[in-house]
Amino acid sequence: xxISRLVRDLPSTVPxxxxxxxxxxxxxxxxxxxxxxxxxxxxxxxxxxxxxxATEESWMYADPEGWELRTALALRLGVGVGNLVLGxxxxxxxxxxxxxxxxxxxxxxxxxxxxxxFAYHVAGYGARLVTAPYRAxxxxxxxxxxxxxxxxxxxxxxxxxxxxxNPDNPSGTWHEAETVREFRDALPxxxxxxxxxAYAEFMxxxxxxxxxxxxxxxRFRTFSKVHGLAGARIGYAVMPASIAREFEKxxxxxxxxxxxxxxxxxxxxxxxxxxxxxxxxxxxxxxxAELGARGYVCLPSATNFVGLGAGSRERAEAIVAGLRxxxxxxxxxAHPPLDGHVRVxxxxxxxxxxxxAAFDDLRA
Amino acid sequence: xxISRLVRDLPSTVPxxxxxxxxxxxxxxxxxxxxxxxxxxxxxxxxxxxxxxATEESWMYADPEGWELRTALALRLGVGVGNLVLGxxxxxxxxxxxxxxxxxxxxxxxxxxxxxxFAYHVAGYGARLVTAPYRAxxxxxxxxxxxxxxxxxxxxxxxxxxxxxNPDNPSGTWHEAETVREFRDALPxxxxxxxxxAYAEFMxxxxxxxxxxxxxxxRFRTFSKVHGLAGARIGYAVMPASIAREFEKxxxxxxxxxxxxxxxxxxxxxxxxxxxxxxxxxxxxxxxAELGARGYVCLPSATNFVGLGAGSRERAEAIVAGLRxxxxxxxxxAHPPLDGHVRVxxxxxxxxxxxxAAFDDLRA
Numbered sequence: 001x002x003i004s005r006l007v008r009d010l011p012s013t014v015p016x017x018x019x020x021x022x023x024x025x026x027x028x029x030x031x032x033x034x035x036x037x038x039x040x041x042x043x044x045x046x047x048x049x050x051x052x053x054a055t056e057e058s059w060m061y062a063d064p065e066g067w068e069l070r071t072a073l074a075l076r077l078g079v080g081v082g083n084l085v086l087g088x089x090x091x092x093x094x095x096x097x098x099x100x101x102x103x104x105x106x107x108x109x110x111x112x113x114x115x116x117x118f119a120y121h122v123a124g125y126g127a128r129l130v131t132a133p134y135r136a137x138x139x140x141x142x143x144x145x146x147x148x149x150x151x152x153x154x155x156x157x158x159x160x161x162x163x164x165x166n167p168d169n170p171s172g173t174w175h176e177a178e179t180v181r182e183f184r185d186a187l188p189x190x191x192x193x194x195x196x197x198a199y200a201e202f203m204x205x206x207x208x209x210x211x212x213x214x215x216x217x218x219r220f221r222t223f224s225k226v227h228g229l230a231g232a233r234i235g236y237a238v239m240p241a242s243i244a245r246e247f248e249k250x251x252x253x254x255x256x257x258x259x260x261x262x263x264x265x266x267x268x269x270x271x272x273x274x275x276x277x278x279x280x281x282x283x284x285x286x287x288x289a290e291l292g293a294r295g296y297v298c299l300p301s302a303t304n305f306v307g308l309g310a311g312s313r314e315r316a317e318a319i320v321a322g323l324r325x326x327x328x329x330x331x332x333x334a335h336p337p338l339d340g341h342v343r344v345x346x347x348x349x350x351x352x353x354x355x356x357a358a359f360d361d362l363r364a
Numbered sequence: 365x366x367i368s369r370l371v372r373d374l375p376s377t378v379p380x381x382x383x384x385x386x387x388x389x390x391x392x393x394x395x396x397x398x399x400x401x402x403x404x405x406x407x408x409x410x411x412x413x414x415x416x417x418a419t420e421e422s423w424m425y426a427d428p429e430g431w432e433l434r435t436a437l438a439l440r441l442g443v444g445v446g447n448l449v450l451g452x453x454x455x456x457x458x459x460x461x462x463x464x465x466x467x468x469x470x471x472x473x474x475x476x477x478x479x480x481x482f483a484y485h486v487a488g489y490g491a492r493l494v495t496a497p498y499r500a501x502x503x504x505x506x507x508x509x510x511x512x513x514x515x516x517x518x519x520x521x522x523x524x525x526x527x528x529x530n531p532d533n534p535s536g537t538w539h540e541a542e543t544v545r546e547f548r549d550a551l552p553x554x555x556x557x558x559x560x561x562a563y564a565e566f567m568x569x570x571x572x573x574x575x576x577x578x579x580x581x582x583r584f585r586t587f588s589k590v591h592g593l594a595g596a597r598i599g600y601a602v603m604p605a606s607i608a609r610e611f612e613k614x615x616x617x618x619x620x621x622x623x624x625x626x627x628x629x630x631x632x633x634x635x636x637x638x639x640x641x642x643x644x645x646x647x648x649x650x651x652x653a654e655l656g657a658r659g660y661v662c663l664p665s666a667t668n669f670v671g672l673g674a675g676s677r678e679r680a681e682a683i684v685a686g687l688r689x690x691x692x693x694x695x696x697x698a699h700p701p702l703d704g705h706v707r708v709x710x711x712x713x714x715x716x717x718x719x720x721a722a723f724d725d726l727r728a
Contacts, residue, residue, distance in 0.1 A: 001556050001579050002524055003610050004467050010613040018617075020427035033424065042423045051419035051623065058415065058627065059406045059592040060397065063384035088452060088597075088619050095616065099488075103368050117618075124463075124614045160366060192365050215365050228423040231622030233452075246367050249374040250488045252459065253382075254481075255452050257621035258595030259415065263422065 031327035039228035044272030054262035062258035113335030136337035143173030172301035232260035395691035403592035408636030418626035477699030500701035507537030536665035596624035
């Protein structure tokens, strides 16, 4: 069969190999799932109840306009319903952003080793990835993402899109709101900042705010992390209404699961997110302290995971392999200078215990 | 913000306006939802139970390889796991097919007034739609889709893709397996037949079979119709393994809802589909007979809906509007020669009663 030139020339790689595939390969299941920054606190009880009830309605398509959820989000965020586009997670929305903004060959700038699904879509839609390396170190509020270098690349390559996650994944580090705003102002006038805020709820300091009609930025949020609904596949983007209408021209209108919509709506109305943020902060402090007591320094984190410094790429790989052999699923950054780190999701208190036991066993 | 040339020039239309948007516009809810061929028999009880139980696991991403479901499907269909690609419904998979097979400007052939989401993706990915009209009439086993005209268009335009739904939507009519096979053989050698079998389970006669490694055809199936899981967004395509690997390069790997996967798996293992097919056949015969008694002829149907002949486009539009005003959601084909029909989903026995009552009220 004839394959399009674009797809034929794409590499056969996937953004992430799932833990289930690793389990099938290794022949035993993971006891601890700390590799995808899923929420160990689960969905809100209110969301579970709403989803259970909605399963019987699964014979009906969900409202393709997602009106009820967008209205609830608009009220909460102080934006218009027309400023919101729903998607099957940020992954889906990032692909739409590349389609909406990029002509073939257009440059899209991001950190080398940043979120691989963005790079996947850039290649998949025929745009061109340009990168700036992360910085090796960070302090609280001044993250690994090298904003100066990214702005420079964006100018040099005349980037149409600039993707930054704040807080960042995979480092967990963050920049303060004012720094991100200054970064936006330093970008080329016709570049669009794609600001991935998947972990923003975990930040103690405020996220940068923009008027929803601001022409320079599209923000992405998700129910996958603090809301504990990764498996539901639902997220949203905030953007000028005129741009949202462009997304409407290409998005999959019947692409979101009806049960997921019910769960997201119920979770928004609950106080679950606030509780998860609190529990995560306690667990993260404990995990960082316990690892510190063992001589391992973690990168500053404003997320539900930590970047454990292993000292070298080889040692980080050995820790990942050793933990997996002990039934603990973790991942690590692939590219220097962060590839000497192991990314560990902050678990519940018993999960942190179990993680430390496996870690100690590995080091013994 | 800069919009890509492709998206900027797309029209601001959506494939379908949802019933919820119509309800918001008209100010009252529909009492009967017979416009989207959703299954009035709902999901399998086994699927509901599995989905209810899976809601608690929604904090975990689904297996991006969908291994368990693909294995179950492979066993049932007698194909390899590598011949199957999962998607968030056929809509999702059709978009992927256009990406995988089409260079910009490539011709994609289908019936004028056929499934609008295919045309939406063809435009959205920069390919070019070419069409052949439906035939105005059909007999059982010899449907409205004009296969000779489609094959001619495919040759004239050097079509890369040819989309046919069998049974067809929106007409409900069908061609026998042998006819579809002959049609495939009549297409250009390098054209790919996209065979949408969303309603195939409702056919009394067998669907055409192909060796999964046959280079000429990609078949699409869904859990939205006979399985009553439209809101779950899950479907699959059967194709040669080498082509499936091309789909892997561009599909959204974490795009399917975890609860949906559990529901699909449980529904497959149940006898629900067989029961729904049986009930639908009884209801369809009753609906056709009752409409016939009122002087309305329906197109032959091998689906869970019927094409009610209204006599003219104007009368069909009046029936749609009149039914909607009476709380009954139906849709109609948009293009000649089928635009004089109203498409009515076959409901449960009480729903057929209620539909006929509204229809009689409208005619009074």
